[in-house]
Amino acid sequence: DVKVTQSSRYLVKRTGEKVFLECVQDMDHENMFWYRQDPGLGLRLIYFSYDVKMKEKGDIPEGYSVSREKKERFSLILESASTNQTSMYLCASSRTVWTASGANVLTFGAGSRLTVL
Amino acid sequence: KNQVEQSPQSLIILEGKNCTLQCNYTVSPFSNLRWYKQDTGRGPVSLTIMTFSENTKSNGRYTATLDADTKQSSLHITASQLSDSASYICVVSAAVKLSFGAGTTVTVRA
Numbered sequence: 246d247v248k249v250t251q252s253s254r255y256l257v258k259r260t261g262e263k264v265f266l267e268c269v270q271d272m273d274h275e276n277m278f279w280y281r282q283d284p285g286l287g288l289r290l291i292y293f294s295y296d297v298k299m300k301e302k303g304d305i306p307e308g309y310s311v312s313r314e315k316k317e318r319f320s321l322i323l324e325s326a327s328t329n330q331t332s333m334y335l336c337a338s339s340r341t342v343w344t345a346s347g348a349n350v351l352t353f354g355a356g357s358r359l360t361v362l
Numbered sequence: 363k364n365q366v367e368q369s370p371q372s373l374i375i376l377e378g379k380n381c382t383l384q385c386n387y388t389v390s391p392f393s394n395l396r397w398y399k400q401d402t403g404r405g406p407v408s409l410t411i412m413t414f415s416e417n418t419k420s421n422g423r424y425t426a427t428l429d430a431d432t433k434q435s436s437l438h439i440t441a442s443q444l445s446d447s448a449s450y451i452c453v454v455s456a457a458v459k460l461s462f463g464a465g466t467t468v469t470v471r472a
Contacts, residue, residue: 249405280462287366287451287464288406335405350396351460353405 248272251336251354258361264323266357268336275341277319278351279303279311282333294319295341326361333358365389366454368463375442375470383466385435385452393455397426397437400449400465409437409450442470 252267270277276295280288280303290303292311300311308330312320319338323330337351366387375381385395394413398406410419412428412435419426423446425438439446447470452463 285371285464287462289462290460337405350408350411351406353407355403355405 249336249338249352249354251334251357253357254355256357256359258326258359260325260327260361262326262361264326264359266321266323266334266336266359268319268321268338268354269317270319270336270338270352271317272338272340272352273316274338274352275316276339277313278337278339279309279319279321280335280337281305282335282356288335291321323359326359328361331359331361365461366452366463368450368452368466370466371464372467372469375468377442377444377470377472379442381439381442381468383437383439383450383452383468385437385454385463387433387435387452387454387461387463389433389454389456389461391456392430392433393457395426395428395435395455396453397424397435398451398453400451402448406451439468442468444470444472446470 249270278293279291282288289305291309294300294313297316310322334357336354339351369384396411397409399409400406410421410426414430423440428435449465449467451465454461
């Protein structure tokens with residue numbers, strides 16, 4: 246019954262390393278999102294994509310990039326990991342339903358906890 | 363300043379007791395408000411959605427209320443169970459933009 250799958254649950258990387266976080270959804274959703282979750286701050290949007298090969302910056306895109314080559318897959322890339330990128334990363338997907346009541350319930354993955362040493 | 367403020371930050375209750383979580387927001391224009399439940403080690407899962415015209419909505423032992431005039435919502439948990447131990451996140455939609463609260467961590471003890 247898993248609908249949004251994140252490739253790695255736990256990662257430990259060193260400062261300066263390149264990090265790939267992958268997310269796959271099987272619901273044929275148009276929209277995919279990457280958030281980071283830090284204690285006391287809630288979820289913050291890094292990047293989102295509303296179609297294949299399309300991407301939009303969220304609230305905190307600095308230090309990150311994304312790739313969406315296929316509809317079901319959305320990758321988050323840290324080109325050169327830094328210690329302040331230690332966090333829980335959550336991927337989510339949704340359909341494009343722009344109504345007041347149906348506005349995009351998000352389906353989340355289980356999260357990827359990244360530690361940068 | 364976060365446009366969605368949740369309180370308390372955390373609470374501990376005994377199994378079988380009730381509790382109420384608060385969410386105040388300044389997001390505008392308002393589309394809808396959702397409460398998500400996030401179990402430890404899992405992603406958030408939607409519990410309820412409230413639109414502008416709805417005051418109360420229930421999902422089993424969870425009841426959400428919304429006062430769009432004062433921009434406040436609450437989530438009431440009735441007869442708490444150990445499985446209610448989780449973080450509860452309030453998410454407010456302004457058209458296509460989502461604003462997340464920091465969450466309330468609920469711990470239910472036997």
